[in-house]
Amino acid sequence: MQIPFLSVLTPGPAPSLQYFPHVSREKLRYGDTDRQGHVNNAVFVTFLESGRVELLLNAGVDLCGPDGAFVLARLVLDYRKEMNWPGEVEIGTTVMSVGRSSARMAQALFQHDECVATAEAIVVLTDTATRRSKPFSDEARAFLQSMCPPA
Numbered sequence: 001m002q003i004p005f006l007s008v009l010t011p012g013p014a015p016s017l018q019y020f021p022h023v024s025r026e027k028l029r030y031g032d033t034d035r036q037g038h039v040n041n042a043v044f045v046t047f048l049e050s051g052r053v054e055l056l057l058n059a060g061v062d063l064c065g066p067d068g069a070f071v072l073a074r075l076v077l078d079y080r081k082e083m084n085w086p087g088e089v090e091i092g093t094t095v096m097s098v099g100r101s102s103a104r105m106a107q108a109l110f111q112h113d114e115c116v117a118t119a120e121a122i123v124v125l126t127d128t129a130t131r132r133s134k135p136f137s138d139e140a141r142a143f144l145q146s147m148c149p150p151a
Contacts, residue, residue: 014080014115015108020092021147024051028085039083045075048107048119051091055105055147056123063140067128073102074122081116083109089116095147101125101133103144 017023026047034040049072056063056070064070083089090110097104102124109117127134136144 015092015106015118016115017090017092017108017110017113019149020094020106020108021149022051022055022093024054024091024093026050026089026091028083028087028089030085033085037084039085039089041079044077044079044083044109044117047089047091047109048075048077048117048121051093051107052105052121052123054091055093059143061139061143063136063143064125065134065137065140068125068134069128070123071126072121073124075119076121077117077119079117081111081114083111083116087111094149095144096120097148098136098141098144101135 028039032039032043052070052072088111092108092110094106095103096106102122105121105123107119107121108115109119125134125136125140126132
């Protein structure tokens with residue numbers, strides 16, 4: 001199933017949660033709100049991180065290998081609607097492409113079945129000793145590619 005946006009740099013219609021093979025949920029806290037009474041924009045970034053981390057580190061597959069760690073190399077975020085407390089946010093995450101040591105991910109945040117934000121992130125697998133990029137193992141590459149939408 002094709003996601004209706006290829007890049008958040010040229011946003012199209014808002015995606016629905018069904019387009020994302022990985023979905024995380026977080027409870028909104030009163031402390032997430034700001035003076036205007038809606039969830040603060042910085043908290044959106046935290047929710048996106050939770051979705052990526054859950055996919056990358058709780059996949060049942062060792063994506064990092066020995067001495068490996070993911071770093072965020074790029075994040076582009078489009079705010080589409082405000083999010084309000086109380087409630088829950090659903091975080092949709094998919095992998096759009098896989099490189100030698102990086103993966104481009106598309107994400108979206110949903111409240112009450114409405115898309116409130118879309119994002120594009122690039123994560124890079126690094127070697128913790130050298131602090132340089134490290135190639136994915138065949139198993140990691142296969143898993144990440146399985147999280148890509150069909151062509």
